[in-house]
Amino acid sequence: MSFDTTEANRRGGAFEDHDELWLFGYGSLIYKAGFEFEQRCAATIEGWQRRFWQGSHDHRGTPEAPGRVVTLVEAPGELCTGMAYRVTPAVFDYLDHREKNGYLRFAKPMRFADGRIEDGLVYIATPSNEAWLGETSIDAIARHIQQSHGPSGPNRDYALNLADALAVLDAQDDHVFAVAERLRELIAVE
Ligand code: SIN
Numbered sequence: 001m002s003f004d005t006t007e008a009n010r011r012g013g014a015f016e017d018h019d020e021l022w023l024f025g026y027g028s029l030i031y032k033a034g035f036e037f038e039q040r041c042a043a044t045i046e047g048w049q050r051r052f053w054q055g056s057h058d059h060r061g062t063p064e065a066p067g068r069v070v071t072l073v074e075a076p077g078e079l080c081t082g083m084a085y086r087v088t089p090a091v092f093d094y095l096d097h098r099e100k101n102g103y104l105r106f107a108k109p110m111r112f113a114d115g116r117i118e119d120g121l122v123y124i125a126t127p128s129n130e131a132w133l134g135e136t137s138i139d140a141i142a143r144h145i146q147q148s149h150g151p152s153g154p155n156r157d158y159a160l161n162l163a164d165a166l167a168v169l170d171a172q173d174d175h176v177f178a179v180a181e182r183l184r185e186l187i188a189v190e
Helices: 006-012 088-096 138-147 155-168 176-189
Strands: 019-025 037-056 065-089 103-112 117-125
Touching: 006 088, 006 103, 019 037, 019 088, 019 103, 037 117, 037 176, 065 088, 065 117, 065 138, 065 155, 065 176, 088 176, 138 155, 138 176, 155 176
Parallel strands: 019 117
Antiparallel strands: 019 065, 037 065, 037 103, 103 117
């Protein structure tokens, strides 16, 4: 699969034929929408966890020096908390462009605070995409993020904004909080 998933999402993307849909954001989409929505609220998806395993060539790094951003990886029994937005397919052009560095549209069941479950659209970068970086230690991830910058700004802002937004949502996320803690330690001695 090529770096740029825009065309793949346009051709076979989920939810194209819906008038309205739920979008589930778990990374920058939690703290920075940048598109119109009717309502938003916290939601969880089951069987997936957030990991800083995806390379960013276009937002928090460059093709020569990719940053590290989150994607979702399968994890039976785990819950991932994020933000659900009620949107129309008019947002697809914007989102397909924003998420073009390896992310594909998937339909996943999301659970709301009242227990209701509905299918939502989620952008996930799978291990088969060419910008995939994969697993490494928390320390290596934090050092990588500390040094990365891209057109959307410093990679550290992405990671720390995400950790802050998850804390506001009262979300459980050992991985993101451990990366943010290590990153803060590294920044403190710069
Ligand atoms: C998301 O936020 O749902 C996708 C990953 C990102 O853009 O950070």
